[in-house]
Amino acid sequence: MATGIIGVGHYLPESILTNKDLEKMVDTTDEWIRTRTGIETRHIAKKEEETSDMAYYAAKNALDHSGLEAEDIDLILVATVTADQSFPSVACQVQEKLGATHATAMDIGAACSGFIYGVVTAKQFIDGGTYRNILVIGAEKLSKITDWSDRNTCVLFGDGAGAAVVSEVSEDKGILSFELGADGKGATSLHQDGGNIRMNGREVFKFAVRQMPESAEAVVKKAGLVKEDVDYLIPHQANIRIMEAARERLGISKEKMSYSVNKYGNTSAASIPISLSEDVRNGKITNGDLVVLVGFGGGLTWGSMALRW
Ligand code: ACO
Numbered sequence: 463m464a465t466g467i468i469g470v471g472h473y474l475p476e477s478i479l480t481n482k483d484l485e486k487m488v489d490t491t492d493e494w495i496r497t498r499t500g501i502e503t504r505h506i507a508k509k510e511e512e513t514s515d516m517a518y519y520a521a522k523n524a525l526d527h528s529g530l531e532a533e534d535i536d537l538i539l540v541a542t543v544t545a546d547q548s549f550p551s552v553a554c555q556v557q558e559k560l561g562a563t564h565a566t567a568m569d570i571g572a573a574c575s576g577f578i579y580g581v582v583t584a585k586q587f588i589d590g591g592t593y594r595n596i597l598v599i600g601a602e603k604l605s606k607i608t609d610w611s612d613r614n615t616c617v618l619f620g621d622g623a624g625a626a627v628v629s630e631v632s633e634d635k636g637i638l639s640f641e642l643g644a645d646g647k648g649a650t651s652l653h654q655d656g657g658n659i660r661m662n663g664r665e666v667f668k669f670a671v672r673q674m675p676e677s678a679e680a681v682v683k684k685a686g687l688v689k690e691d692v693d694y695l696i697p698h699q700a701n702i703r704i705m706e707a708a709r710e711r712l713g714i715s716k717e718k719m720s721y722s723v724n725k726y727g728n729t730s731a732a733s734i735p736i737s738l739s740e741d742v743r744n745g746k747i748t749n750g751d752l753v754v755l756v757g758f759g760g761g762l763t764w765g766s767m768a769l770r771w
Pocket residue numbers: 489490491494495498499573574613614615617652661663664666667670700701728730758759760
């Protein structure tokens with residue numbers, strides 16, 4: 463048997479903030495945001511809607527899709543930089559909300575790469591025979607750590623959650639290869655200060671356009687495959703120009719790349735699982751496809767994975 467994903471789900475809060483709305487808040491334009499980032503709208507959670515609520519809705523959705531019950535889950539991993547509080551973990555809150563009474567639970571901090579770190583961690587527990595079914599969630603309420611007076615950052619981010627159930631799958635499917643990386647020297651390029659996100663956009667951009675394509679290509683090679691074998695690419699949805707760099711390196715067409723940054727902005731750890739869930743449900747990813755996931759984020763961190771759907 464191999465380890466893979468048997469169910470996916472996602473959740474986005476109702477309220478939508480457009481570029482036109484942002485024009486009224488900071489010195490920016492719809493045109494600047496669209497051409498520099500590809501973002502048109504983003505979803506923003508209500509004051510009382512917390513990261514753990516969004517994580518729960520996405521998790522419930524993924525569990526239903528997998529056909530498992532909450533009691534079947536052995537471990538819950540939540541990737542987030544916007545936990546409701548520093549403790550308890552969001553994972554413990556989700557465990558309680560779901561009634562996943564047999565599961566242990568913890569959060570993972572790897573910023574936007576967090577979901578990939580979570581799935582890789584889950585794989586180790588399953589491959590090692592410790593656990594059978596693991597719920598991995600990426601959930602963020604970035605709106606609560608966004609400085610709404612800083613045009614350099616406030617146009618970029620959105621709220622949401624995505625989830626996947628990781629379990630045993632047949633030998634011809636599942637996770638074929640992965641790569642995780644970190645470079646603490648880049649910590650100040652993207653960090654939280656005084657409660658808000660602070661970013662050196664140009665530094666992060668340079669890092670991301672180099673690292674994402676490299677890492678995407680590396681996992682394809684590690685899987686013993688070639689670029690031409692890739693059926694679908696899910697890059698972290700931060701900026702269309704960074705995503706395009708990864709797509710061009712793999713030499714695949716635009717239709718083969720997940721694209722939701724226009725609707726949701728950058729939802730950090732939630733962006734890859736939201737895309738995965740949407741694209742499985744809308745039929746863009748089908749049985750037997752070779753899917754590459756690749757992300758980067760604060761830390762600095764990066765992670766990628768090749769999996770056979
Ligand atoms: N509206 C209008 N002008 C703006 C805005 C805005 N919202 N934001 C910045 N500008 C200005 C800048 O002040 C600058 O003006 P100046 O030349 O007078 O100094 C000018 O636009 C150009 O700035 P650049 O930094 O050169 O713009 P660039 O083309 O690099 O785009 C961007 C900026 C979109 C932030 C880009 O650098 C980027 O995407 N970086 C990576 C960001 C990222 O992915 N962050 C998160 C990753 S990890 C995570 O998800 C947490």
